[in-house]
Amino acid sequence: MKQKLAPISSKLPVFMHGADYNPDQWLHDPNIFAEDIRLMKLAHCNVMAVGIFSWASIEPEEGSFHFVWLDHVLDTFAENGIYAWLATPSGARPAWMSQQYPEVLRVGANRQRNLFGQRHNHCYTSPVYREKVTIMNSKLAERYTSHPALLGWHISNEFGGECHCDYCQAAFRQWVKQKYITLEALNQAWWTTFWSHTYTDWSQVESPAPHGESAVHGMNLDWKRFVTDQTIDFYMHEIAPLKSANPELPCTTNMMDLFYDLDYRKLAEVVDVISWDAYPTWHEADSEGNIASWFAFNHDLFRSLKRKPFMLMESTPSLTNWQPVSKLKRPGMHRLSSLQAVAHGSDTVQYFQWRKSRGSSEKFHGAVVDHIGHEHTRVFNDVASLGQTLAGLTEIIGTPVPAETAILFDWDNRWAINDSQGPRNKGIHYEQTVMQHYRALWELGVPTDIIGSGDELSSYKLLLIPMAYLLREEMGLKIERFVANGGTIVVTYWSGIVNENDLCYLTGFPGPLRKTLGIWAEEIEGLHDHDRNGIVLTEGNELELTGTYEVHEICELIHAEGADVLAVYSDDFYAGRPALTVNAFGQGKAYYLAARVSEAHFYERFYSRLVSDTGLKRVIDADLPDGVTAQLRSDGEIDYVFILNFSGLATVISLDNHPYVDIETNEAVSGELALSQYGVRILKRASGI
Known part of the structure; x- marks a missing residue:
C-alpha cells in the first residue's frame, strides 16, 4: 500500500531549496535586491527565510514600525515564484529596548545581569519582553498572514540559554510547587537530607548557582527540565497571535546539532514541522565516516521527533567562520552532504546564508553569493547544480524512512549521566557510546530511528539501549513487554541506575x-585513560563470534542470573567474569554489554549477526566498503535507495540482484556501481522484493 505524507506546504509541494536572507542589511543599495532575485532564480532557489534578525529594521524606535521594505521583499518574491518562511525577530532585540527596559536582559547563574549584545540575551519570563514580542508578532500576522509568498512562520532562531532573574526564580518555584505539591515530596525527590539541605519553605528554592547550590542532582535535573518548559512556554506565547490570525500556517523553529540545553522531544510536541541547522566539520580525516555518521544520527533524530519529513533549515554551501578550522568543502561534498539529509528524511535543503554579510561576526561565513556579488564562483555553481537535482526528485517528497531498528536517547538521561559524579568524571562519554552502536548500523545500511521513553516500541525488531542510566520503572516495564513479545534489545553498562528523580534503585x-x-x-570500575582490559568470546557461543577485543574506560562486574555468557573479561582480578550476556526472555532476547569495547570491528560483527538473527532488512544486501552507507526512503510501492560515499576515495560496490533504475538518468543499473570520491547515487526499485 502506498504511504506518503503531506508536503510541508501545499503551496510548494517540491523540494524547498534556499537560504537565510537578510535584505535589511542592504537597504542602502536597492540594486542588490534586484540582483539577488536574478541570482535566486539562476540558483534554482524557491524559498528564503526572511526577517530573522530584523527587529531594529522593523521597529527602529519604540512604537514606530517600518514595513515598506518587507512589503517590497515579499511582493517581489511572489512576482517571481519565490516563497518565504517569515521569521519573528525575537532572537535578538534592538538596543533601545535593552536601554529602556533592562529587565529584558538575562541574568546569569552568578546572579549578574548581562549587558546588551549577542543573540538570545533576553529573559523568556520577562513580562516586558513578552509584551513587546506579542505586539511585534501581532503586527506581522495582521500584515502578512494572507500574503501569497508566505509558506509559514520561522519562530525566533536557535532557542537556547537560561535566565536566573527574579522572574525566573519565581517561575521555577511555581514549577517545582506544581510538580511536587508538598515540601515533603520535594525533599524526598531531591534527597535533601544529604548535607542537611532540607527545604522548609518554598521561598528557599533557587536555581543552581556556581557560588551556591549545585550538588543536589535532583534539583539540577529539574532546573534543566524547567528551562525547557519555560522555553516552550515562550514559544507558545510567540505563536499565539500568529495562530490566531491563521491556524493553518505552519510554525517551526530551527534546532541545533544534538543540542544539550533543551529537551527537543518536548519542544517537538508544539512545533508543526521540525527544522534544524547542520554544520559538519568535513575533511578532518582521510575518511569522513565519523562526521558523516554523527550527522546521520542527527538527521535520524530530527526525523524521528515527529516521524515525518523534516527541514534542513541551515547548512553551509562552503565553509563556516566559527569552527576551529574553516575548511572548504571539496568538490562533490556539497552535493553529498545535502543529499545525505534528503536520504534521512529532509524535504528541504537550505543554507546560512544567501549573501555574505559585509561586516560583523559572520562576514566570512559561507554563502551562496560571495562578497564579489556574482554567479561566477565554484560555490554558486555547486548550489545551482544541486537545485537542478532537487527539482528532479519531487516524487520523493513526503516519503517515510521505514526503520525496524531504534536507539533510545532521552535528554534527561543525558543530563543525569553527565551530572552523576560516577565512575569517570573526566569523561564518561555517553554521546560517543551511543555513536559507537549507531555507527555499526550506519555502516551496515540499516535504517534507524532515534526514540524517547514516551515512544511506542511495537514497530521495531531491534532496540538499542546504550547507557540508560536514568530509566523510569514504567519504561523498564515497556521494554520488558517488548522483549517478551519477540523483540531484541541490546543494553550496555551504566543502565537502570536511577529513577526519574536521579535516586538510585535499591x-x-x-x-x-x-x-x-x-x-x-x-560494581562498576572507571578505568584511567592508559588502562586496558579485554573481552574474550566464549567458545561455541550462539553468535558464533570469536576473538578477543580491547575494552577501556568502563568495566562493569556482573553476575549472570539466568543469562548465557557470551564473553568474559581477559584481565585483572575479574578475569573470567561475564562481559557479554544474552537472556532468552519470553519470545525475545536481551543482550547486555558490560564494558566499553574500543574496537569498531567488534560492533560491526556483533550487529551484523543481530541484523541477520532478527530478520532486519538492510537497504541493500551487499557488503559495503568502510565509509560507504546506504539509506532508504519508500512510499511502500517504490524504494528510493541512496548510496553515499563518505570513504574519501573513489570506490565500487556490488549491488544485490534487485533491478534498479538511476533516478537521475532513468537508466537501468545492475552489477557493480561506481562511486566517485564524495559520490552519491540515487536508485529506484520496486518495494517488497
Missing part, C-alpha cells in the same frame, strides 16, 4: 531491567 542494578536481562551488576 533492587540491584540494572534496576527495572534486571529480570529482563537476567543479570545483576554488582
Whole structure:
C-alpha cells in the first residue's frame, strides 16, 4: 500500500531549496535586491527565510514600525515564484529596548545581569519582553498572514540559554510547587537530607548557582527540565497571535546539532514541522565516516521527533567562520552532504546564508553569493547544480524512512549521566557510546530511528539501549513487554541506575531491567585513560563470534542470573567474569554489554549477526566498503535507495540482484556501481522484493 505524507506546504509541494536572507542589511543599495532575485532564480532557489534578525529594521524606535521594505521583499518574491518562511525577530532585540527596559536582559547563574549584545540575551519570563514580542508578532500576522509568498512562520532562531532573574526564580518555584505539591515530596525527590539541605519553605528554592547550590542532582535535573518548559512556554506565547490570525500556517523553529540545553522531544510536541541547522566539520580525516555518521544520527533524530519529513533549515554551501578550522568543502561534498539529509528524511535543503554579510561576526561565513556579488564562483555553481537535482526528485517528497531498528536517547538521561559524579568524571562519554552502536548500523545500511521513553516500541525488531542510566520503572516495564513479545534489545553498562528523580534503585542494578536481562551488576570500575582490559568470546557461543577485543574506560562486574555468557573479561582480578550476556526472555532476547569495547570491528560483527538473527532488512544486501552507507526512503510501492560515499576515495560496490533504475538518468543499473570520491547515487526499485 502506498504511504506518503503531506508536503510541508501545499503551496510548494517540491523540494524547498534556499537560504537565510537578510535584505535589511542592504537597504542602502536597492540594486542588490534586484540582483539577488536574478541570482535566486539562476540558483534554482524557491524559498528564503526572511526577517530573522530584523527587529531594529522593523521597529527602529519604540512604537514606530517600518514595513515598506518587507512589503517590497515579499511582493517581489511572489512576482517571481519565490516563497518565504517569515521569521519573528525575537532572537535578538534592538538596543533601545535593552536601554529602556533592562529587565529584558538575562541574568546569569552568578546572579549578574548581562549587558546588551549577542543573540538570545533576553529573559523568556520577562513580562516586558513578552509584551513587546506579542505586539511585534501581532503586527506581522495582521500584515502578512494572507500574503501569497508566505509558506509559514520561522519562530525566533536557535532557542537556547537560561535566565536566573527574579522572574525566573519565581517561575521555577511555581514549577517545582506544581510538580511536587508538598515540601515533603520535594525533599524526598531531591534527597535533601544529604548535607542537611532540607527545604522548609518554598521561598528557599533557587536555581543552581556556581557560588551556591549545585550538588543536589535532583534539583539540577529539574532546573534543566524547567528551562525547557519555560522555553516552550515562550514559544507558545510567540505563536499565539500568529495562530490566531491563521491556524493553518505552519510554525517551526530551527534546532541545533544534538543540542544539550533543551529537551527537543518536548519542544517537538508544539512545533508543526521540525527544522534544524547542520554544520559538519568535513575533511578532518582521510575518511569522513565519523562526521558523516554523527550527522546521520542527527538527521535520524530530527526525523524521528515527529516521524515525518523534516527541514534542513541551515547548512553551509562552503565553509563556516566559527569552527576551529574553516575548511572548504571539496568538490562533490556539497552535493553529498545535502543529499545525505534528503536520504534521512529532509524535504528541504537550505543554507546560512544567501549573501555574505559585509561586516560583523559572520562576514566570512559561507554563502551562496560571495562578497564579489556574482554567479561566477565554484560555490554558486555547486548550489545551482544541486537545485537542478532537487527539482528532479519531487516524487520523493513526503516519503517515510521505514526503520525496524531504534536507539533510545532521552535528554534527561543525558543530563543525569553527565551530572552523576560516577565512575569517570573526566569523561564518561555517553554521546560517543551511543555513536559507537549507531555507527555499526550506519555502516551496515540499516535504517534507524532515534526514540524517547514516551515512544511506542511495537514497530521495531531491534532496540538499542546504550547507557540508560536514568530509566523510569514504567519504561523498564515497556521494554520488558517488548522483549517478551519477540523483540531484541541490546543494553550496555551504566543502565537502570536511577529513577526519574536521579535516586538510585535499591533492587540491584540494572534496576527495572534486571529480570529482563537476567543479570545483576554488582560494581562498576572507571578505568584511567592508559588502562586496558579485554573481552574474550566464549567458545561455541550462539553468535558464533570469536576473538578477543580491547575494552577501556568502563568495566562493569556482573553476575549472570539466568543469562548465557557470551564473553568474559581477559584481565585483572575479574578475569573470567561475564562481559557479554544474552537472556532468552519470553519470545525475545536481551543482550547486555558490560564494558566499553574500543574496537569498531567488534560492533560491526556483533550487529551484523543481530541484523541477520532478527530478520532486519538492510537497504541493500551487499557488503559495503568502510565509509560507504546506504539509506532508504519508500512510499511502500517504490524504494528510493541512496548510496553515499563518505570513504574519501573513489570506490565500487556490488549491488544485490534487485533491478534498479538511476533516478537521475532513468537508466537501468545492475552489477557493480561506481562511486566517485564524495559520490552519491540515487536508485529506484520496486518495494517488497
